[in-house]
Amino acid sequence: MALICTIPPYITKHKNVTPFEIHKFVKHLCSLSLHYPHEFDHCFKSHSFYASLIDNSTHITHLYQVHNQLVLSGLQHNRFLMTKLVNQSSNLGQIFYARKLFDEFPDPDLFMWNAIIRTYSRNNMYRNVIEMYRWMKWVGLHPDKFTFPCVLKACSELLDFGLSCLVHAHVIVYGFGSHVFVQNGLVALYAKCGRIGMARMVFDRLYDRTIVSWTAIVSGYGQNGEPWEALRMFDQMRKTDVKPDWISLVSVMRAYTDVDDLEQGRSLHGCIIKMGLEEEPDLLISLTAFYAKCGEVTVAKSFFDKMKTPNKVMMWNAMISGYAKNGHAEEAVELFQAMISRNIKPDSITLRSAVLACAQVGSLKLAQWMDDYVRKSKYGGDIFVNTTLIDMYAKCGSVESARLVFDRASVKDVVMWSAMIMGYGLHGQGWEAIYLYHAMKQEGVCPNDVTFIGLLTACSHSGLIKQGWELFHCMRDFGIKPRNEHYSCVVDLLGRAGYLKQAYVFILKMPIEPGVSVWGALLSACKIHRCVTLGEYAAQKLFSLDPYNTGHYVQLSNLYASSRMWDRVAYIRVLMKEKGLTKYLGYSVIDINEKLHTFHAGDMSHPQAKEIFYELQRQERRLKEVGFVPHTESVLHDLNYEEKEENLCIHSERIAVAYGLISTAPRTTLRITKNLRACVNCHSAIKLISKLFEREIIVRDANRFHHFKDGLCSCGDYW
DNA sequence: ATAGGGTTAG
Numbered sequence A: 001m002a003l004i005c006t007i008p009p010y011i012t013k014h015k016n017v018t019p020f021e022i023h024k025f026v027k028h029l030c031s032l033s034l035h036y037p038h039e040f041d042h043c044f045k046s047h048s049f050y051a052s053l054i055d056n057s058t059h060i061t062h063l064y065q066v067h068n069q070l071v072l073s074g075l076q077h078n079r080f081l082m083t084k085l086v087n088q089s090s091n092l093g094q095i096f097y098a099r100k101l102f103d104e105f106p107d108p109d110l111f112m113w114n115a116i117i118r119t120y121s122r123n124n125m126y127r128n129v130i131e132m133y134r135w136m137k138w139v140g141l142h143p144d145k146f147t148f149p150c151v152l153k154a155c156s157e158l159l160d161f162g163l164s165c166l167v168h169a170h171v172i173v174y175g176f177g178s179h180v181f182v183q184n185g186l187v188a189l190y191a192k193c194g195r196i197g198m199a200r201m202v203f204d205r206l207y208d209r210t211i212v213s214w215t216a217i218v219s220g221y222g223q224n225g226e227p228w229e230a231l232r233m234f235d236q237m238r239k240t241d242v243k244p245d246w247i248s249l250v251s252v253m254r255a256y257t258d259v260d261d262l263e264q265g266r267s268l269h270g271c272i273i274k275m276g277l278e279e280e281p282d283l284l285i286s287l288t289a290f291y292a293k294c295g296e297v298t299v300a301k302s303f304f305d306k307m308k309t310p311n312k313v314m315m316w317n318a319m320i321s322g323y324a325k326n327g328h329a330e331e332a333v334e335l336f337q338a339m340i341s342r343n344i345k346p347d348s349i350t351l352r353s354a355v356l357a358c359a360q361v362g363s364l365k366l367a368q369w370m371d372d373y374v375r376k377s378k379y380g381g382d383i384f385v386n387t388t389l390i391d392m393y394a395k396c397g398s399v400e401s402a403r404l405v406f407d408r409a410s411v412k413d414v415v416m417w418s419a420m421i422m423g424y425g426l427h428g429q430g431w432e433a434i435y436l437y438h439a440m441k442q443e444g445v446c447p448n449d450v451t452f453i454g455l456l457t458a459c460s461h462s463g464l465i466k467q468g469w470e471l472f473h474c475m476r477d478f479g480i481k482p483r484n485e486h487y488s489c490v491v492d493l494l495g496r497a498g499y500l501k502q503a504y505v506f507i508l509k510m511p512i513e514p515g516v517s518v519w520g521a522l523l524s525a526c527k528i529h530r531c532v533t534l535g536e537y538a539a540q541k542l543f544s545l546d547p548y549n550t551g552h553y554v555q556l557s558n559l560y561a562s563s564r565m566w567d568r569v570a571y572i573r574v575l576m577k578e579k580g581l582t583k584y585l586g587y588s589v590i591d592i593n594e595k596l597h598t599f600h601a602g603d604m605s606h607p608q609a610k611e612i613f614y615e616l617q618r619q620e621r622r623l624k625e626v627g628f629v630p631h632t633e634s635v636l637h638d639l640n641y642e643e644k645e646e647n648l649c650i651h652s653e654r655i656a657v658a659y660g661l662i663s664t665a666p667r668t669t670l671r672i673t674k675n676l677r678a679c680v681n682c683h684s685a686i687k688l689i690s691k692l693f694e695r696e697i698i699v700r701d702a703n704r705f706h707h708f709k710d711g712l713c714s715c716g717d718y719w
Numbered sequence B: 001a002t003a004g005g006g007t008t009a010g
Helices: A002-013 A019-035 A037-044 A047-056 A060-072 A079-091 A095-104 A110-122 A126-138 A147-158 A161-173 A180-192 A196-205 A211-223 A227-238 A246-259 A262-274 A281-293 A297-306 A313-325 A329-341 A348-361 A364-376 A383-395 A399-408 A414-426 A430-442 A449-462 A465-478 A484-496 A500-508 A516-528 A532-545 A550-562 A566-578 A609-625 A632-637 A643-648 A652-663 A680-692
Strands: A587-592 A595-600 A670-674 A697-700 A705-709
Touching (some): A047 A079, A060 A079, A060 A095, A079 A095, A079 A110, A095 A110, A126 A147, A147 A180, A161 A180, A180 A196, A196 A211, A246 A262, A246 A281, A262 A281, A281 A313, A297 A313, A329 A348, A399 A414, A414 A430, A414 A449, A430 A449, A449 A484, A516 A532, A516 A550, A587 A652, A595 A652, A652 A670, A652 A680, A680 A697
Parallel strands (some): A670 A697
């Protein structure tokens, strides 16, 4: 037959056949074979003919046809062709069809088993991988060098260390103790299980290290919080003949991201361009994450915009988390909303980053929207997402909502308990934090260093001096070494109670070098208790440790102001000018009708400015009526503010309060976020306003929350 | 005939 002589070489040898042509050809052959069965015998019995058809098929219907034809030709028990069919089903993502073929095959051999195991591995169905592996051993087959890599991958994804050890034992028993592919799998496996030491041991014993081995160890250190070691290994790799490929560079990029080394990362980016790997989509994601995390959000955004497949969740995640981590919280939220409107499904990491961004925006309305979204998604039970939600609500001013999330979470670990404790601490609810700590121990959860930071902060924010002191000493019972954050809480506690000398002695006895937070706490205490000499000493330490932070100069100036040492106040002003330090501009944000309104000191730019200032005057009159005396010294000399605005005596938080009062129904709680510390004068004024106008007012300043109610503040006038 | 490594992050 002329037809058959011309078509088979074309279809079997030419790789660029379109699916349509195959489809048509198979159909054609099948129909012809019904009419001329004998003429086609030689063709339908040729294995290479079928093999080629299978390899070139691009749609499941092609496979159905080939399978039908195999059955007709009595080849349905041919191991070679049936395995090929399973493999190709796997390539086309047809997991269930692959399994059906496997199940129908009477006596599968090792090839067939490997094919079905690989199918599950490629589709991230790791439980099935293990199930098939166990079954395969049960029927008496020995796993080989093709089985183990898939099984090891499955162990590492399931994070089952016990199972991993068992499989490692099998590797040795079946004689693959020094096979490179299998060993590479072991390196990656131990690294993922957090046993980087074991990973390194396996790696060191490898005598033929490929790029895959190096990538496994570099990424292993990266995943285990040792980016410096990861970079050191990469350096070592470069001294060998092994050439980096794009997958290995993903891990190296991540290490540079973690150590925040913009310069080195940039130079690696240069190498990537030279190697012609810049268009590699997944490497582009790593580059985006790198630039975003290092603060170069514009560069990152340009990569993001270059993205070819706009539904790659990881790219969105890299950009959203990058924005969130660099003070571009609003952009992060906008991008998240853009993602949803484009119908791209966020994953749990997207949600974590978006929630983190909401926490930074500080709007309770936005926080509630985010919470609703999470609850409707399939990540409502995700322990990471819920922990971030707790943190978000606490930072947006509603510790009650944070508690609701905490209570509805079915699984709780240390980090979640700590986040809730930290939330209470932020709001000065020390007793709640301590109750929660006891409840946590009752549940059998062991506290860690972060738990104690939360507890000590809670005690210091609520003035629970004795309790804080006791808790600090409890840390030893859990084998936790105090860090600077812990010490600074204790200094704060002692300072609050007026034990300034004791606080100083406590610092001198610290077994580690006291850091910025410790001296900062001492300076604050000196400001409250007007202790100039010790305060100056603390300030000197701060200036040498953290010379470009304006806040320390402001604190020292406030200390001088509190002691009416105006010449010193003026001197600080000169000092700051000499050092070229500019004062931060203070601003306050209030959320009214789901819109954020930002005010600077003396701000006249708001459309309702007239009404606001009328309200402010009304407030001033009422305050004077009840005998309120402004703390003129701190107002006039508070370096938080621009000079001309100081003269106006109208700080941003007061404007926000005034606007809140005229824009909301009586008794509505006002929630305000301020970028700097609260000033003494505004603090006293708002306390009175909360009583006179019967409003609860919650102000988040740079350090903590102030709950104003009935003329009092939750901070107890110490901050 | 079949294989291995990587990326966001409370």
